[in-house]
Amino acid sequence: MFALMQSAHVESLHLSIDPVTGLKAVIAIHSSRLGPALGGCRYLAYPNDESAVNDAINLAQDMSYKAALAGLAVGGAKAVIMRAPHVESRSALFEAFGRCIEQLDGRYITAIDSGTSTADMDCIAQYTRHVTSTTAAGDPSTHTAMGVFSGIRSTASSRLGSDNLEGLRVAIQGLGKVGFALAEQLHAAGAELLVCDIDPGKVRLAMEQLGAHPIACEALLSTPCDILAPCGLGAVLNWHSVAQLRCSAVAGCANNQLASLQVADQLERRGILYAPDYVINSGGLIYMALTHQGAQPATINQHLLHISQRLTSIYAHAQAEKRSPARVSDELAHKLLYDED
Incomplete structure (x- = not known):
């Protein structure tokens, strides 16, 4: 895993689980040189843990490149939540993810992505301000x-x-x-x-x-x-x-x-x-x-x-x-x- 991080120049990789809601999340922060790392959160089914980690790392690098060439004062990151066949409460799942983001103290700002919605971002926003593309902010x-x-x-x-x-x-x-x-x-x-x-x-x-x-x-x-x-x-x-x-x-x-x-x-x-x-x-x-x-x-x-x-x-x-x-x-x-x- 460290070799994969080094090859993609990823700064840090955060793995989070919440047994109560079934949350299994990966947050890959590629670069924070230009500012706090911003990147969407995917909610998809993955065949295994390795696929989820690889997806987060590869997408995080693209986010850094995207922000740099766009002239934005943000870095690049990406999060993925592994979608289980059955989830008791989707809102509770994303609220748990919001608590994970808050623990990073502003190093990562999340947003809408494949499989997620503004409603999901609203759930996250109950526990952290480090989120965008909420209902109030609008779908990008x-x-x-x-x-x-x-x-x-x-x-x-x-x-x-x-x-x-x-x-x-x-x-x-x-x-x-x-x-x-x-x-x-x-x-x-x-x-x-x-x-x-x-x-x-x-x-x-x-x-x-x-x-x-x-x-x-x-x-x-x-x-x-x-x-x-x-x-x-x-x-x-x-x-x-x-x-x-x-x-x-x-x-x-x-x-x-x-x-x-x-x-x-x-x-x-x-x-x-x-x-x-x-x-x-x-x-x-x-x-x-x-x-x-x-x-x-x-x-x-x-x-x-x-x-x-x-x-x-x-x-x-x-x-x-x-x-x-x-x-x-x-x-x-x-x-x-x-x-x-």
């Missing part, structure tokens, strides 16, 4: 989608020569809160939508409201499109799946889209432009961090505009250096986090 999903939409326009401009999305074929993998909100914005911009989700009800809604074309989940990656937008869980881009892609660019809201950094090089060799996930999907973090700090909506919206500018700059560096944008963004974030000067 809309702002994540706004940032991804802006990033897709930058990606289209860099790869296809125009940020006009009218008539562009965009394949969206996953229609969760962010994925559906992104689909709505793309539809309003005139894009043609190809969608898939494991929930047929979400696909049907996208068909009815947005005129989307349904594609089987196993066929979406090999379906011809201009831009592929992964908006589900991570590691969708691997050696096998990238070989199937028939798109010009990949730009979506999912975290940890790459199974490994080497896959980014494979995309580059295939001439597929990749939008680094922690850059394009940083809108939610921007909203959570600035809301927690008391910023006004105008300030938050202005900060969201920087996402497209940042991507354009990364693409320009990558093109000039003939490297993947993923490697360029990693180096920029690493310099911000670890260089002394």
Whole structure:
């Protein structure tokens, strides 16, 4: 476990259990150099303890990189709560997690993530003030989608020569809160939508409201499109799946889209432009961090505009250096986090 922490440069790893509620939680704090570590709390079923720890550590590093490149005065962290088949009281479970966070004395600020809700954050808030995306603070999903939409326009401009999305074929993998909100914005911009989700009800809604074309989940990656937008869980881009892609660019809201950094090089060799996930999907973090700090909506919206500018700059560096944008963004974030000067 220590070797895993060292390889990911994780500062600390906190494991918590509460026999009364059945809580089994992992909090990975990657970096607090730029400020208190902020990161969402996932509530998912994991096959074993090791999978939960690995997920927390890998996601925590991305949160640090995301915060650094977004210019935020926060560090990166991630929490996961292992979801059991049966829980007596969900509210009691998250209240117990709130007590765990309070013991860290402000080193970690939690937030909504996969499997959690604003109601869960409200339960946490009963025992600690180190929480955001509560009912009062608001769900960050809309702002994540706004940032991804802006990033897709930058990606289209860099790869296809125009940020006009009218008539562009965009394949969206996953229609969760962010994925559906992104689909709505793309539809309003005139894009043609190809969608898939494991929930047929979400696909049907996208068909009815947005005129989307349904594609089987196993066929979406090999379906011809201009831009592929992964908006589900991570590691969708691997050696096998990238070989199937028939798109010009990949730009979506999912975290940890790459199974490994080497896959980014494979995309580059295939001439597929990749939008680094922690850059394009940083809108939610921007909203959570600035809301927690008391910023006004105008300030938050202005900060969201920087996402497209940042991507354009990364693409320009990558093109000039003939490297993947993923490697360029990693180096920029690493310099911000670890260089002394």
